[in-house]
Amino acid sequence: MALQFDPAYNRRKRRLQTAVFGLFRLLSYAIALVLFVILGFIIVKGISVVNWTFLTQAPTDGMTGGGIWPAIVGTFYLMLGSALFAFPVGVVSGIYMSEYAPGGKLVAFIRMMTNNLAGIPSIVFGLFGMAFFVTYLDFGDSILAGSLTLGLLALPIVIRTTEEAFRDIAPSYREGSLALGATKAQTIWHVLLPMAMPRVITGLILSLGRVSGETAPILFTCAAYFLPKLPASIFDQCMALPYHLYVVATSGTDIEAQMPIAYGTAFVLIVIVLVMNLVAGLIRRHFEKKLNTK
Amino acid sequence: MKKWIDRLARRVFTVSGFVTSAVILLIIGFLFSEAAGLFRQPIVEEGYVLALNKSNTVDRLSAEEIKLLFDEDITNWRDVGGADMPVRVFRLEDLDRLYTEEELGAEYEHAGDKIAEQVRADRGIIAFVPTVLVEGRTDIHLVPDHTIPVKDVLLGTEWYPTATPSPIFGMVPLLAGTLWVSFFAILIALPFGLAVSIYMAEVAPPGVSRVLKPVIELLGGIPSVVYGFFGLAVIVPLLQQTFRLPVGESGLAGSIVLALMALPTIITVSEDAMRNCPRTMREASLALGATRWQTIYKVVVPYSISGITSGVVLGIGRAIGETMAVLMVTGNAAVIPTSILDPLRTIPATIAAELGEAPAGGAHYQALFLLGVILFFITLIINSCVELVSARNKTKR
Amino acid sequence: MNKIEAKNVDFYYGSFHALKGINIAIPTGEVVAFIGPSGCGKSTFLRLFNRMNDLIPGARLEGQILIDGNDIYDRSVDVDVLRRGVGMVFQRPNPFPKSIFENVAYGLRVNGVKDKAFISQRVEEALTSAALWTEVKDKLKESAYALSGGQQQRLCIARAMAVQPSVLLMDEPASALDPISTAKIEELICELSSQTTIVIVTHSMQQAARVSNKTAFFYLGEMVEYGETKKIFTNPEKEATQNYITGRFG
Numbered sequence: 001m002a003l004q005f006d007p008a009y010n011r012r013k014r015r016l017q018t019a020v021f022g023l024f025r026l027l028s029y030a031i032a033l034v035l036f037v038i039l040g041f042i043i044v045k046g047i048s049v050v051n052w053t054f055l056t057q058a059p060t061d062g063m064t065g066g067g068i069w070p071a072i073v074g075t076f077y078l079m080l081g082s083a084l085f086a087f088p089v090g091v092v093s094g095i096y097m098s099e100y101a102p103g104g105k106l107v108a109f110i111r112m113m114t115n116n117l118a119g120i121p122s123i124v125f126g127l128f129g130m131a132f133f134v135t136y137l138d139f140g141d142s143i144l145a146g147s148l149t150l151g152l153l154a155l156p157i158v159i160r161t162t163e164e165a166f167r168d169i170a171p172s173y174r175e176g177s178l179a180l181g182a183t184k185a186q187t188i189w190h191v192l193l194p195m196a197m198p199r200v201i202t203g204l205i206l207s208l209g210r211v212s213g214e215t216a217p218i219l220f221t222c223a224a225y226f227l228p229k230l231p232a233s234i235f236d237q238c239m240a241l242p243y244h245l246y247v248v249a250t251s252g253t254d255i256e257a258q259m260p261i262a263y264g265t266a267f268v269l270i271v272i273v274l275v276m277n278l279v280a281g282l283i284r285r286h287f288e289k290k291l292n293t294k
Numbered sequence: 295m296k297k298w299i300d301r302l303a304r305r306v307f308t309v310s311g312f313v314t315s316a317v318i319l320l321i322i323g324f325l326f327s328e329a330a331g332l333f334r335q336p337i338v339e340e341g342y343v344l345a346l347n348k349s350n351t352v353d354r355l356s357a358e359e360i361k362l363l364f365d366e367d368i369t370n371w372r373d374v375g376g377a378d379m380p381v382r383v384f385r386l387e388d389l390d391r392l393y394t395e396e397e398l399g400a401e402y403e404h405a406g407d408k409i410a411e412q413v414r415a416d417r418g419i420i421a422f423v424p425t426v427l428v429e430g431r432t433d434i435h436l437v438p439d440h441t442i443p444v445k446d447v448l449l450g451t452e453w454y455p456t457a458t459p460s461p462i463f464g465m466v467p468l469l470a471g472t473l474w475v476s477f478f479a480i481l482i483a484l485p486f487g488l489a490v491s492i493y494m495a496e497v498a499p500p501g502v503s504r505v506l507k508p509v510i511e512l513l514g515g516i517p518s519v520v521y522g523f524f525g526l527a528v529i530v531p532l533l534q535q536t537f538r539l540p541v542g543e544s545g546l547a548g549s550i551v552l553a554l555m556a557l558p559t560i561i562t563v564s565e566d567a568m569r570n571c572p573r574t575m576r577e578a579s580l581a582l583g584a585t586r587w588q589t590i591y592k593v594v595v596p597y598s599i600s601g602i603t604s605g606v607v608l609g610i611g612r613a614i615g616e617t618m619a620v621l622m623v624t625g626n627a628a629v630i631p632t633s634i635l636d637p638l639r640t641i642p643a644t645i646a647a648e649l650g651e652a653p654a655g656g657a658h659y660q661a662l663f664l665l666g667v668i669l670f671f672i673t674l675i676i677n678s679c680v681e682l683v684s685a686r687n688k689t690k691r
Numbered sequence: 692m693n694k695i696e697a698k699n700v701d702f703y704y705g706s707f708h709a710l711k712g713i714n715i716a717i718p719t720g721e722v723v724a725f726i727g728p729s730g731c732g733k734s735t736f737l738r739l740f741n742r743m744n745d746l747i748p749g750a751r752l753e754g755q756i757l758i759d760g761n762d763i764y765d766r767s768v769d770v771d772v773l774r775r776g777v778g779m780v781f782q783r784p785n786p787f788p789k790s791i792f793e794n795v796a797y798g799l800r801v802n803g804v805k806d807k808a809f810i811s812q813r814v815e816e817a818l819t820s821a822a823l824w825t826e827v828k829d830k831l832k833e834s835a836y837a838l839s840g841g842q843q844q845r846l847c848i849a850r851a852m853a854v855q856p857s858v859l860l861m862d863e864p865a866s867a868l869d870p871i872s873t874a875k876i877e878e879l880i881c882e883l884s885s886q887t888t889i890v891i892v893t894h895s896m897q898q899a900a901r902v903s904n905k906t907a908f909f910y911l912g913e914m915v916e917y918g919e920t921k922k923i924f925t926n927p928e929k930e931a932t933q934n935y936i937t938g939r940f941g
Contacts, residue, residue, distance in 0.1 A: 003813065003855050009803025010772060017587035021497050027489040028498070032509045034554065038516065038524050089313055096311035100304060112681045113315040119608070119677035120670060121615025122518075123642040124321065127649070127666040131324040135654065152317055159314065183296055185303035206515075213517020216617040216642070220649055242519040242618075249523050250622055259527075266520050273515050281508070500748060574785045578847070581741055582798035582854060583775030592801065597788050 039270065046267025049260045055268070058228060064257035068265055073230050074143075074238030075212055075272075078222065081147025081234070082211050086154040087204055093155075094162025094200075099188060118156035122216040125153050129221040144234040146222025153217055154207035161203025165196035198287035202280045209276030213269060215242040241269045325670060328663035332447065335657040336439040338422075338460045344437040345413050345421040345428055352376040355437060357446060357460040363420055364459060371418060384412060384421040402427070410434050422459040442657065447664070453628040453639075455648060455658045463661040465668070467630045471638035474631050475545045475624065476613040479552035483609060486553070487560035488602070494561070495568035496590050514558030522622030525551040530623055537635055543625030545634040551619045556609035563608060567601020568594055604680045611676040615669060617642035641665045693757075694719040694858060694888040695740060700754035702735060704747065709735050711912045713754075717905075722880060722889045724899035724920065727909035727935070733892045736909070737860050740890065741777040742770050758858065775802055778851030778887070780861045784843030786835035786850070791827050794835045794846055798854040813853055820886070821849035822879055841872025848879060852886070859883065861891040865898065877902050896936055900924050908932045 057067030101107045129149030139145040169192055177187040215223075223243040231238045245265040248258045337357050338344060344360070346352060352374055355363070362368040364383055372378045389398065389408060398405050406427040413419050413434040428436065442463065450464020490510070494503050529550055534542030571594045579589040595602065625637025626647060639647075645662050652658035695717040702710035710732045717723050725733040735744065742763065744750050755762050763773050775798070786794050795814040804810060814831075818824040823845045827838070835846055844864060851859060861880070865873040880889060880902045893899050899906050900920060907917040908931070916923060916932045927933050 003804075005775070006803045010769065013585050013588060013801075013803070014769070014771070017585045020587050021493075024489040024493040024497060027486055028493045028506060031486060031490055031513070031557065032506060035509050035513050038520075041524065041528065042520065089310060092307055092310040093313050096307040100307045101311060108685065110311060110315060112678070113318055115681060116674055116677045117314045117318055119611055119615075119673050120318075120321070121617065121642055121673055123615065123617040123645050124325070124666050124670050124673075127328075127645065127663060128321045128324055130649070131328055131663070132320060136324070155314065155317070183300035185300045186296070188303075209515055213515075213519065215517070215519045216646055219646055242517055245523055246519050246618060246622065249526055262523060262527075266523050269517055269520055273517065274512070277508075277512060277515055572785065574781045574783065575787065577743055577746075578779070578781060578785050578850070579787070579797070579801070580746075581743065581774050581777075581779035581860075582801060582850070583771045584797075584801035585771055588801045592797070593787050 042263065042266045042270050045263040046265075046270075049264035050267055054264055059226060059261075064252070064254045064261070068241065068244060068261070068268065070227055070230055071239040071241045071244040071265065072268065074223075074240045075242075077143050077231065077238055078146055078150055078218065078240055079208050079212050081143055082150035082154055083204065083208055085148055085151030086158050086207065089151075090155050090158025090204075091162050091200060094159045095166060095188060095192075097159065097163040098166035099184070099192070114156050114159050117152075118160075122153060122214055123219075125149055125217040126219050126221065128152075129217055134221055140235060141220070141222055141224075141237050142235045143222055143231055143238050146218045146238070146240075147234075149217045149221045150211045150214060153214060154211050157207035157210070158200075158203055161206075162196065162200050165199035165203075166192060168199075169195050198283055202283050202287075205276055205280040205283070209273050209280070212272050212276070213242050215240075215246055218243060241265055241272075245269060321670065325663055325667045328660055329667045330660075331655075332463070332657060332660035332664050333442055333444055335442050335660065337442055338437075338439050339458060340657075341425055342422060342459055343425045343428060343439070344459065345409065345419075345423060346435040346437060347413055347417045347419055348433065348435050349417050350376055350435055353438065354440065357442070357457075357462045358450070358452065358464075360460040361452075361454060361457050361462055364422070379418040382416050382419045384409075384419050384423075386423055388412075406431065447661070451630060453644075455652070455661060461657060461661075463657070463664075465641075465665065467628050468639060468641045468644050468665065469668070470630045471545070471624075471628075472614055472640040472642075474634070475548045475552060475620065475638060475640055476610060478545065478549035478634050479556055479613045480606065480610055482549060482553035483556045483560055483613075484606065487557055487564065487606070487609065490557070491561045491564035491568065491602075491605070492590060492595075495565045496586070496594060510558050510561050513554070514562070518555065518616060519618045519622075521551050521555055522619035525619060525623040533635075539635060541625060541637060543623055543637050545624060545631055545636060545638045548620045548624035548638070548640070549634065551623055552613040552616055555616060555619060556613045559612050560605045560609040563605030564598070564602040567598035567605065570601070571597045600683050600686075604683055607676055607680050611673050614640075614676075615642060615673050617646050621646050641669050645669075692719050693717060694721075694759065695890070696755075696757040696760075697736075697739075698755040698757070700736070700739065700752070700756060702732075702739065702744070702753075703751045705749040709912055710739075713914045715907060715914060715917055717888065717890060719888055720884065721905055722884045722891065722903045723905045723907065724903035725890065725892045725907050725909060726894075726896060726899050727915075729894075731909040732912045733907075733909040734862055736914075737862055737890060737892050740858065740860055741774045741779055743779070745770065771802075775854055776856050777858045777860060778854070778856035780844070780847050780851055780859065780864045782863045783867045784840055784847055786838075786843050786846055789835060790832050791835050791838070791846060792831040795849050795853050797850060802854060814849075817849040817853035818846075820852055820883065821845045822875065822882075823849055839872075841868050841875060844868060844872065844876060845879065848876075848883075852883070855886075857887055859887045859889045861889065863892055863894060866894060873898075896924070908935060910935070 054067040056069050058070050060066035097107065129145055133139050133145035133148050134141060173191055174187055177191045218240055222237060223240050224237040225247055227239055245262055248265060249262045252258050352371060355374060359374050363381055366383060368374060369381050370378065371381060389405060393408055398408060409421060409423055409428055410431055410433055413421055447463045447465055449466060450462060451466045452462045452464045453467050454462040494506050525547055530542035530547050533539065533544060533547055575593055575597060576589055579593045620640050621643035624639060626639040626643060627637040628639045631638040645665055649662050652662055693716040697713055697715045700710055700713040725737060727733050738744050739756055752764060756764060787797060792814055795817050796810050799810050799813060815824060818827065823842060826842060835843065838846060865876045877898060883889060903920045906920040906923040908915045910931050916927055916929045923932065924936055
C-alpha cells in the first residue's frame with residue numbers, strides 16, 4: 001500500500017488552527033480587558049472622590065465623611081517598617097545563598113524553605129504574627145508587630161531577587177577582585193553589591209508593592225478600625241489603607257455614604273501599586289540598557 | 295583586621311541564610327502549640343457544668359447532642375441513650391425567674407441549693423450552671439466532662455464556635471467550602487490560563503506578548519482587598535441579577551474572584567515552562583508538516599507538562615490560601631455547600647472573620663489556630679510537590 | 692532533472708545580509724554537501740528549502756527557490772504540504788517526549804493518516820531504512836529518551852523518512868555524536884540516497900568527501916564554488932576553497 005495523504009485533512013487542520021488561535025487570542029484579550037475594567041472602574045469611580053481634603057483629613061462622622069490621611073500614613077509606616085526588616089535580612093540571606101552556601105542538598109533545602117515561605121497564605125502569617133509578635137514577644141497590637149509580620153511576607157521575594165541578581169554576575173568579576181588580594185567580604189561589598197543593586201532594589205520595590213496591599217497579616221497584629229490621631233510610636237496601632245477599604249466596604253453604619261470613601265481608598269491603593277510597578281519597571285529597564293551598552 | 299572582618303561576615307551570612315527555615319519552624323511551633331490546646335479543652339464551656347437528676351443515667355454527651363438538647367431539637371432522653379422521658383432545659387436565667395433576690399441571697403450564696411432543688415424535682419431536667427455553684431454536691435448528677443475529641447473536630451459537620459453551653463468545632467463545612475470554591479476557581483481559570491499562556495508563549499507576535507506580560511503582572515499585583523471590593527461592587531450584584539438569587543454573595547462570586555487572582559500565577563509559570571521547550575523540538579514537528587497548533591498540543595505541551603502542572607498547582611495553592619477577597623464576596627455561611635450559588639465560607643475567611651472576637655487562649659481561639667495549621671499544611675504539601683517536580687526536572691535535563 | 696533550484700537568492704536577518712546572490716541546482720537523487728566555516732550561511736541556506744526561516748521575525752528573502760520546478764515561496768504553496776515532502780534532521784538528536792513508535796508515527800498522524808495497520812507497517816519500514824529496527828523492535832513503547840545519542844539520531848532520521856520525503860535536509864547530523872555513531876549515520880546516508888535527494892550541511896570535510904556526490908563551499912554568505920565532490924577536494928578552482936580544504940582557515 002502506497003503512502004497517500006488526504007488533502008481534505010490538510011484543509012481541516014489548517015482551519016482548526018485558525019479557529020483555535022483565534023479563540024486563544026480572544027481569551028487573552030478578554031483577560032487584558034478584565035484588568036482594564038477593574039482599573040477603569042476603580043479609577044473612574046475613585047478619582048472624583050479624591051481631592052486634597054480627602055487625602056489630608058482624618059475620617060469623620062463614623063467613617064461616613066472626611067478623608068483617609070491616617071490610613072495613608074499607617075500604610076507608609078508599615079511599608080517602611082517591613083522594608084527596614086526585610087531588606088537587610090533578605091539581602092544578606094540572598095548573598096549567603098549565592099556566594100557562601102556550599103551547594104548541594106543544603107542549598108536545595110534552604111531554597112525549598114524559602115519557596116515554601118513564599119507560598120504560605122497571608123492569613124497564616126497573620127496568625128503567626130499574633131501568636132509570636134503580639135502575644136509571645138508582647139509587642140501588643142502595634143506598628144512594630146505589623147511591620148515584622150509583613151516583613152516576613154516580603155522576605156522570600158527579597159531573598160530570591162538578591163540571589164538571582166548575584167548569581168547572574170559573571171565569575172570573572174569575583175576572580176578579578178580576589179586575584180587582587182581582596183577578601184570575599186570586600187569583593188562582595190565593593191564589587192558585587194554595586195552591580196547587583198539595581199535588581200535588588202527592583203525586588204524590594206515589588207515586595208513593598210505587595211506589602212502595601214496586604215490586609216490579612218495586619219488584621220490581628222496592627223490595624224485599627226479608627227484612630228483619631230496619628231500613631232506616636234512603633235508600639236501604637238495604626239490605620240492602613242487595605243484594612244480601611246475592607247472595613248468601609250463591608251461594615252459600618254451607612255453603606256451609601258461609605259461607598260465613595262471606599263472607591264477613593266481603592267483608588268489610592270491602586271495608584272500606590274501602579275507606581276511601585278512602574279518604578280520597578282523603569283529601574284529594571286534602565287539597568288538592562290546599561291548592561292546592553294557594555 | 296581584614297581577615298577578621300571576612301570571618302565575621304562569613305558567620306553573619308551563614309546565620310542569616312537559615313532565617314527562612316527558622317521562620318518556618320517558628321510558624322509551625324507557634325501555630326501548633328496554640329492549636330493543640332483545643333484538644334485539652336472541655337466540651338462544655340469552661341467554668342460551667344451540666345447537672346442532671348440523680349435518676350438520669352446519661353453519663354456522656356457530645357457537643358452536638360448538647361447543642362440539640364439546648365436548642366430543644368432533642369426533646370426526649372431516649373435519643374441520647376437515656377430513659378424515655380421528656381427533656382426540660384434549665385438555664386441560669388431561669389433561676390432569676392423562679393426565685394426572688396432574697397431567696398437566692400445577695401451574693402448568690404443560696405443559688406446552689408435552689409438549683410439542686412429544681413434538679414431534684416424534675417427527672418428530665420438538664421441544667422447548665424456555673425461549676426462553682428454546684429461543685430461537690432451529691433444530691434444531683436453532674437455530667438462528667440471530657441476533652442474535645444479530635445474526631446468531632448476533624449470530621450464534624452457543624453461549625454458553631456459560639457454555641458452555648460458547648461461550642462461545636464466541626465471543620466468539614468469550612469474545608470468543603472475552601473475546596474469547593476477553589477475547585478470552581480480553577481475550573482474557570484484553567485481554560486483561560488492555558489489559552490493565554492499558550493498564546494503568549496507560542497502564538498502572539500513579540501509586540502503583543504510584550505504588552506500582555508506587564509498586564510498579567512499587574513493583574514497579579516492588585517491587592518486582594520481591591521479584588522474583594524471589585525467583586526462586592528460589581529460581580530456580586532451581577533450574579534444576583536443573572537441567577538435571581540436572594541443574595542449575590544455566593545461561592546460562585548468567590549470562585550470568579552479567585553480565578554482572576556490565580557490566573558497570573560498559572561499564566562506566568564506555564565508560559566515560562568513552554569518558552570523553555572527547545573526550539574529544535576518545535577522545528578522537528580513543523581518540518582514533518584505539522585501545523586503550529588498540532589506542534590503545540592502534541593509536542594510543546596507534553597514537553598512542558600510538568601511546568602504547566604506546577605503553575606496550575608501553585609494557582610490552586612494561591613486560591614486555597616486567599617483570605618480577604620473571599621471573605622468579602624462569599625457570604626460566609628458555615629454550612630456544607632450543595633450548590634456553587636450558595637453562600638459558603640472558607641478556612642482563611644473564617645480565621646479572618648472570627649479571630650478578632652475569639653478570646654485569646656479560649657477554645658474558639660485555639661480552633662482557629664487549628665484551622666491555620668490545616669491551611670499551612672495544605673499549602674506546604676502543595677508547594678513541596680511543586681518543588682519536587684521541578685527539582686526532578688532539573689536533574690532530568 | 693533538478694530537484695532543487697535556487698535563483699539569485701539573497702537573505703536578510705533584519706539588516707544583516709546573510710546570503711548573497713546564490714544560484715545552485717541540485718539534481719534528483721544526488722547527495723550534496725554544503726561546507727564552509729561557521730557563520731558562512733550554509734545552515735541558513737539549507738533551512739530555506741523547507742521554509743524553516745519563516746519562523747524568524749525580521750527575516751527576508753529575495754530571489755526564488757524551486758523544488759520540482761515550483762516556487763516554494765509562492766503564495767499558493769501550503770507550507771505544511773511542502774514540509775511534509777522535505778524532511779529534516781537536526782544538529783542534535785531531538786526526539787519528541789513520546790514512545791519510539793509514536794516518534795516515527797508522528798509525521799503520519801499529523802498529516803491525517805489513521806489506518807493503524809498501515810501506520811505500524813510504515814513505522815517498521817522507516818525504522819528498518821534507518822537501520823534501527825533490530826535494535827528497538829522489542830521496545831517500541833518505551834520512551835525515545837531511553838535510547839543512546841546515536842540511536843536517537845537514527846530515530847530522528849526514521850521519523851523524517853516515515854512520510855517518504857523526496858528531499859532530506861541534514862543540518863550537521865553527526866556533530867553531536869561519537870565516531871562510531873557518526874560512521875553509522877554516514878553509512879545510512881549512502882543507503883538513503885537511493886530513496887531521496889539529500890542535502891547535508893557539515894563541518895567536516897572528510898565527511899563531505901565520504902558521503903556526497905557534489906559539494907558547495909560557502910564563505911561569508913556567498914557560495915564560492917559548487918561542483919563534483921572529487922573535483923572540489925582535489926582540484927578546486929577558487930583560492931578560497933583551496934585555502935579552506937587545506938585547513939588554512941576556518
